[in-house]
Amino acid sequence: MSTDSAMLSDDNRPATSSPNGHANGKNGTSATEQLSDEEEIPLSQVTRTPYSSAQPPRQKRKRAVYYESSSEDDTPLASSPLKPSSDAVTKPGAINATTVPASLVNGKGKGKAVKEEYTECETPDDAPSKAKVNANGRSKRPARKKAKHDDDDDDDEAVSDSGDSTPPTKKKRAVPRKRKAKEQSEPEPESEDDAPVKKPSIQRATKKVKKEDGGGATSEVDASKPKKRGTKKEKEGKEKGKGKNKKEEEEEEVFRWWEVGGGDGSVKWKTLEHNGVIFPPPYEPLPLDVKMKYDGKEVDLPPASEEVASFYAAMIETDHAQDATFNKNFFDDWKKVLKANPPLNGTNIVSFELCDFSPMFQHFETEKAKKKSLPAAEKKELKKARDDMEAKYTTCLLDGRKEKVGNFRVEPPGLFRGRGEHPKKGALKFRVRPEDITLNIGKDAPIPVPNMPGKWKAIQHDNTVTWLANWTENINNSHKYVFLAAGSSLKGQSDMLKFEKARELKNHVDRIRQNYNTDLRSKVMADRQRATAMYFIDKLALRAGNEKGEDEADTVGCCSLRCEHLTLESPNTIVFDFLGKDSIRYYNQVPVDPQVFKNIRIFKENKEDEDALFDRVNTSSLNKHLTSEMKGLTAKVFRTYNASITFQKLLDEKEEELKNATLQEKLNAYNHANRLVAILCNHQRAAPKTHDQSMEKMRYKYRSLKYERMKMRHALFALDDSYKSDDKYADDESEIDDDWITTHEESMRGKDMEKAEKKFEKDNEKLIEDGKEPHGQSVLDSKIKAIKDEYKRLAKERGTKKAKSNKTAEKLEEAIEKLGQRIKAFKLQMVDRDAGKEVALGTSKINYLDPRITAAWCKTHDVPIEKLFSKTLVTKFPWALEADAYWKF
DNA sequence: TTTGAAACTTAGAAGCGATGAT
DNA sequence: ATCATCGCTTCTAAGTTTCAAA
Numbered sequence: 019m020s021t022d023s024a025m026l027s028d029d030n031r032p033a034t035s036s037p038n039g040h041a042n043g044k045n046g047t048s049a050t051e052q053l054s055d056e057e058e059i060p061l062s063q064v065t066r067t068p069y070s071s072a073q074p075p076r077q078k079r080k081r082a083v084y085y086e087s088s089s090e091d092d093t094p095l096a097s098s099p100l101k102p103s104s105d106a107v108t109k110p111g112a113i114n115a116t117t118v119p120a121s122l123v124n125g126k127g128k129g130k131a132v133k134e135e136y137t138e139c140e141t142p143d144d145a146p147s148k149a150k151v152n153a154n155g156r157s158k159r160p161a162r163k164k165a166k167h168d169d170d171d172d173d174d175e176a177v178s179d180s181g182d183s184t185p186p187t188k189k190k191r192a193v194p195r196k197r198k199a200k201e202q203s204e205p206e207p208e209s210e211d212d213a214p215v216k217k218p219s220i221q222r223a224t225k226k227v228k229k230e231d232g233g234g235a236t237s238e239v240d241a242s243k244p245k246k247r248g249t250k251k252e253k254e255g256k257e258k259g260k261g262k263n264k265k266e267e268e269e270e271e272v273f274r275w276w277e278v279g280g281g282d283g284s285v286k287w288k289t290l291e292h293n294g295v296i297f298p299p300p301y302e303p304l305p306l307d308v309k310m311k312y313d314g315k316e317v318d319l320p321p322a323s324e325e326v327a328s329f330y331a332a333m334i335e336t337d338h339a340q341d342a343t344f345n346k347n348f349f350d351d352w353k354k355v356l357k358a359n360p361p362l363n364g365t366n367i368v369s370f371e372l373c374d375f376s377p378m379f380q381h382f383e384t385e386k387a388k389k390k391s392l393p394a395a396e397k398k399e400l401k402k403a404r405d406d407m408e409a410k411y412t413t414c415l416l417d418g419r420k421e422k423v424g425n426f427r428v429e430p431p432g433l434f435r436g437r438g439e440h441p442k443k444g445a446l447k448f449r450v451r452p453e454d455i456t457l458n459i460g461k462d463a464p465i466p467v468p469n470m471p472g473k474w475k476a477i478q479h480d481n482t483v484t485w486l487a488n489w490t491e492n493i494n495n496s497h498k499y500v501f502l503a504a505g506s507s508l509k510g511q512s513d514m515l516k517f518e519k520a521r522e523l524k525n526h527v528d529r530i531r532q533n534y535n536t537d538l539r540s541k542v543m544a545d546r547q548r549a550t551a552m553y554f555i556d557k558l559a560l561r562a563g564n565e566k567g568e569d570e571a572d573t574v575g576c577c578s579l580r581c582e583h584l585t586l587e588s589p590n591t592i593v594f595d596f597l598g599k600d601s602i603r604y605y606n607q608v609p610v611d612p613q614v615f616k617n618i619r620i621f622k623e624n625k626e627d628e629d630a631l632f633d634r635v636n637t638s639s640l641n642k643h644l645t646s647e648m649k650g651l652t653a654k655v656f657r658t659y660n661a662s663i664t665f666q667k668l669l670d671e672k673e674e675e676l677k678n679a680t681l682q683e684k685l686n687a688y689n690h691a692n693r694l695v696a697i698l699c700n701h702q703r704a705a706p707k708t709h710d711q712s713m714e715k716m717r718y719k720y721r722s723l724k725y726e727r728m729k730m731r732h733a734l735f736a737l738d739d740s741y742k743s744d745d746k747y748a749d750d751e752s753e754i755d756d757d758w759i760t761t762h763e764e765s766m767r768g769k770d771m772e773k774a775e776k777k778f779e780k781d782n783e784k785l786i787e788d789g790k791e792p793h794g795q796s797v798l799d800s801k802i803k804a805i806k807d808e809y810k811r812l813a814k815e816r817g818t819k820k821a822k823s824n825k826t827a828e829k830l831e832e833a834i835e836k837l838g839q840r841i842k843a844f845k846l847q848m849v850d851r852d853a854g855k856e857v858a859l860g861t862s863k864i865n866y867l868d869p870r871i872t873a874a875w876c877k878t879h880d881v882p883i884e885k886l887f888s889k890t891l892v893t894k895f896p897w898a899l900e901a902d903a904y905w906k907f
Numbered sequence: 908t909t910t911g912a913a914a915c916t917t918a919g920a921a922g923c924g925a926t927g928a929t
Numbered sequence: 930a931t932c933a934t935c936g937c938t939t940c941t942a943a944g945t946t947t948c949a950a951a
Contacts (some may be wrong), residue, residue: 425939425940425941427939427940429940429941434942435920435921435941435942436942436943437918437919437920437942437943440942440943483913483914483915484914484915485914485915488913488914491941494942494943495912496912496913496942496943497912497913497914498941499913499914499915501914501915509915509916512915512916513916516916561917561944561945562944562945562946563944563945564944564945564946570943571943573943573944575944575945598944599917599918599919599942599943599944600917600918600919600920600942600943600944601943602918602919637945637946638909638946638947641945641946641947652945652946653945653946654916654917654944654945654946657917701918701919702919703919703920704919704920706934706935708933708934708935712934858918858919860918860919860936860937861917861918861919864917864918865916865917865918866917888936888937888938889937889938890937890938
C-alpha cells in the first residue's frame with residue numbers, strides 16, 4: 019500500500035482547510051464581514067457534536083497519506099521511494115543488542131514523514147495556499163489556508179496586523195546551539211568571552227553539612243563560603259555538632275547556589291565528570307521446563323524470541339493485553355523476531371490466538387513470590403549489593419561538586435506502553451547498547467567504561483547542555499536523555515527561574531488581558547483567534563497544543579482544538595470535551611465572555627467537526643506574540659502563573675480562619691487549595707481500585723451515625739412529647755429505612771455477641787493465669803441472653819418513635835448536637851473523598867505550585883514542612899524552604 | 908517559511924515499602 | 930504477625946519550546 023493514492027482519493031478535499039473559505043474567502047472583505055460583532059447567532063447553526071469521551075471520531079485522520087504509512091512495515095524496505103531507507107537510519111547499536119536485530123522489527127527507518135505538498139485548488143479566491151493537509155483532515159500544520167500576512171493585507175484595511183511587530187529579540191545570540199556541536203567532540207565554545215557566564219563567585223557557595231538526627235542540618239561553614247546568610251543557624255549547628263560524635267562525618271557539600279546569583283546563560287558547567295549509565299543485565303533464558311504453548315503444544319523458543327515473548331507473558335493479566343492494537347503490534351514485531359529466531363522444534367507461529375503464554379506468566383509469578391518470601395536479612399543483602407554496584411553511577415562531579423544523577427539506568431527493552439490510542443502501543447522497544455549512546459562529559463574527565471561489552475557511540479564535551487548521556491529510542495525515534503536529579507543545582511536553578519518568570523507575569527498580566535480582550539473583537543481573523551486562544555489558556559489553563567503526527571495518539575491542546583471539541587450552549591456556555599496530554603479527558607462546561615462565545619460560533623462556521631478551530635493560530639505564532647508582550651513569556655507560563663497565584667489566593671483567604679485551627683484542619687485547608695489547583699490543571703489519576711469499597715464502608719458508617727442520632731431523638735421524645743414539634747429534632751434520617759435498620763440491628767447484635775464471647779474467653783484466660791477460678795458457661799449465657807433481650811427490645815421499639823435511654827433530656831440534647839456535628843463533618847469527608855478520587859494532587863505540587871508559597875505558609879501556621887512535602891520534594895526545593903513567613907508569590 | 912531535531916519539563920502508571928487495621 | 934492500604938518513588942511517555950536546516 020505504500021502511500022496509496024487510493025487513500026488519497028477517498029476524502030481528499032483539502033479537508034481541513036475549511037473548503038469554503040471560512041473566514042477567508044478572500045480574506046479581506048469576507049473576513050471582515052464575518053467578524054462583525056453584530057451578527058445574529060442562529061442558534062440552529064451552533065454545532066453540537068457530542069461524542070463520548072474516550073473516542074473522538076477521527077476518521078479523517080487517515081488522510082495522512084501524505085506521510086509514509088506506518089503500517090507498511092512489511093513491505094520490502096528498500097522498495098518504496100517514499101520510504102527512507104531504513105538501513106540508513108537504523109541505529110547500529112540497536113541491532114542484536116538484545117539479540118533482536120533492529121532491522122527485523124523496525125520496518126521503517128525514521129518515522130520521518132515524507133510529505134507532499136498539496137496544492138490547493140479550491141476556493142481560488144483564497145489566499146495563496148499550499149495548505150498542507152494532514153491528519154484528521156488536518157494538516158501537520160493547521161489547515162490554515164492563508165498565511166497571516168495575507169490576512170493583513172486584505173483583511174480589513176487598517177488594523178495593522180500585529181502579527182509581525184518583531185518581538186524584542188535579544189540580540190544576545192547565545193552560544194550556538196549544540197545541534198551542530200554535537201557531531202562530536204565539539205570544538206569547545208569558541209572562547210566566547212561574551213558568553214554570559216558569570217559564575218565566578220559561584221564556585222564556592224558551598225557549605226559542609228552534617229546530617230544530624232535532630233533535623234537541623236547545618237554545621238561548619240566552608241571557609242570559602244561567600245555570603246553570610248544563615249549564620250545563626252550555622253552556629254547552632256556547630257555547637258550541636260561538637261557534642262556529636264564525628265563518626266557521621268559524611269558531610270555533604272550543599273551548594274547554596276540560590277545565594278550566589280548568576281546561573282542564567284547558556285553555559286551550564288565548566289567541568290563534568292561522571293560514570294556513564296548502567297545497562298540492564300542481559301537476558302536470562304527461562305528454565306527448560308518453562309515453555310509457552312502454541313495450539314496446545316509446547317514451543318521451544320530460542321532466547322531472542324523467548325525474551326520478547328516473556329515481555330508479553332508478563333503482561334497478560336494487565337489491561338494492555340486486552341487491547342487489540344497492543345496485541346497486534348506486539349505480535350507483528352514478535353513475528354519478525356521469530357522469523358530470524360524460529361522455534362527450535364519447528365513450530366510455525368502464525369496466529370496470536372493460538373498462543374498461550376500462561377506457563378511463562380506463572381513462572382514469573384512464582385519467582386516473584388519466592389523473592390518476596392526471602393528472609394528480610396537476605397533481601398537487605400541483595401539490596402545492599404545492588405546499591406553498591408550502582409553507587410558510582412548515582413552521582414557525578416559538576417564543576418567539582420558532587421551532584422545526584424537522575425535516570426542513570428538505561429531503559430530496559432520491553433513492549434512500548436503508549437497511552438490512550440497510541441498507534442504503536444505494544445511495539446517492541448529494543449535493548450539499548452553502548453553503541454547507541456552518546457556521552458556528554460567534560461573534556462578532561464576520564465571516559466567511563468560501559469558495564470556491558472561495546473563501545474560508546476560518541477563522546478562529546480558540550481557544556482551548553484545539561485545531559486550526561488542520550489540515545490535515540492526506536493519506537494518514535496525520539497531522544498532519551500540522562501539528566502541530573504531534580505534536587506541538583508542545575509534543575510533547581512531552572513526551576514526557580516521558571517517560578518520567577520511566572521511571578522514576573524504578575525506585572526504584565528493586566529495589560530496582556532486587556533490586550534487580548536480588545537483583540538477578541540479584532541477584525542483580523544488571525545488576531546481574533548489568537549486572542550480567543552489566549553483567553554482559554556489564561557482562563558482555563560489549557561496547554562499550548564502543538565500539532566501532532568499520524569503515528570501518535572490523537573490528543574489536543576488549545577491551538578490544536580478541533581471544532582468537535584467545543585459545543586456552544588446559549589447564552590454563553592461552552593462545553594469542552596477532548597483528550598489532552600496522556601489522553602486524559604478534559605471535560606468542562608464554562609460560561610465565557612459573550613464575545614468569546616460569539617467568536618467560537620464564528621470560528622466554527624462552515625467547518626467540519628474535524629477541522630481546526632483555530633486555523634490561523636499555532637503554538638509558534640502564539641508564543642511569538644506572547645514573547646512580544648513580555649520577554650520570555652510562553653503559553654506554559656500561564657499555567658504556572660495561574661496555578662501558583664490561585665493557590666496563594668486560596669491560602670490567603672483562609673489565613674484568619676486557621677489561626678486557631680488544629681493541625682489537621684490546617685492540612686485539610688492546604689490540601690483543599692491544592693485540590694482546586696489540580697482541578698484547574700486537570701490533573702487526574704485513576705481512581706484507587708478500592709475506592710468504591712471504601713466509599714461503601716463510609717456510607718455504612720454514616721448511616722450508623724444517623725441511626726444513633728435517631729435513637730437519641732426518639733429517647734428525647736419518649737421523655738417529653740413537646741420535642742417533637744421542635745424543628746431541631748425533626749426527622750433527618752432519610753438515608754436509613756426500616757429494612758436497613760433491621761439489618762443493622764441484626765448485624766450489631768451479632769457483633770455484640772461475638773464480642774461478649776471473646777471477652778469471656780479472654781477474661782477466663784486471665785483468671786487462670788492469675789491462678790483463679792474461671793467463670794462458668796452460665797456467665798456467658800446470661801450475657802448473651804441480655805444482649806438478645808436488648809435487641810428484642812430494640813426491635814419492638816422500631817417505628818414507635820420512642821426509645822429508651824438513661825440519659826437526661828439535657829444530656830440528650832447535648833449529645834444530639836455533638837453527633838450532628840460529627841455527622842456533618844463525616845459527610846464532608848465523604849464528599850471530599852469521592853470528589854477527589856480522580857484528582858492527582860502530586861503533579862501540581864511538583865511542577866506548578868511555587869514551593870515558597872508552601873514554605874511561607876508552613877511558617878505562618880506553624881506546620882512542619884514534612885507534613886506537606888515528601889522527602890523528595892524537600893530535597894527538590896532546598897532553594898525555596900528558606901522563604902520567610904511573609905513571602906508571597 | 909516550514910519542518911523536525913534537540914533539549915528540557917510535565918505527566919500518570921507501576922512498583923515498592925511504610926504503616927495501620929485486624 | 931499478617932495483610933491490606935496508601936503514599937511515595939521510580940519509570941518513562943508525552944508534552945513544550947527553541948532553533949537550525951531545508
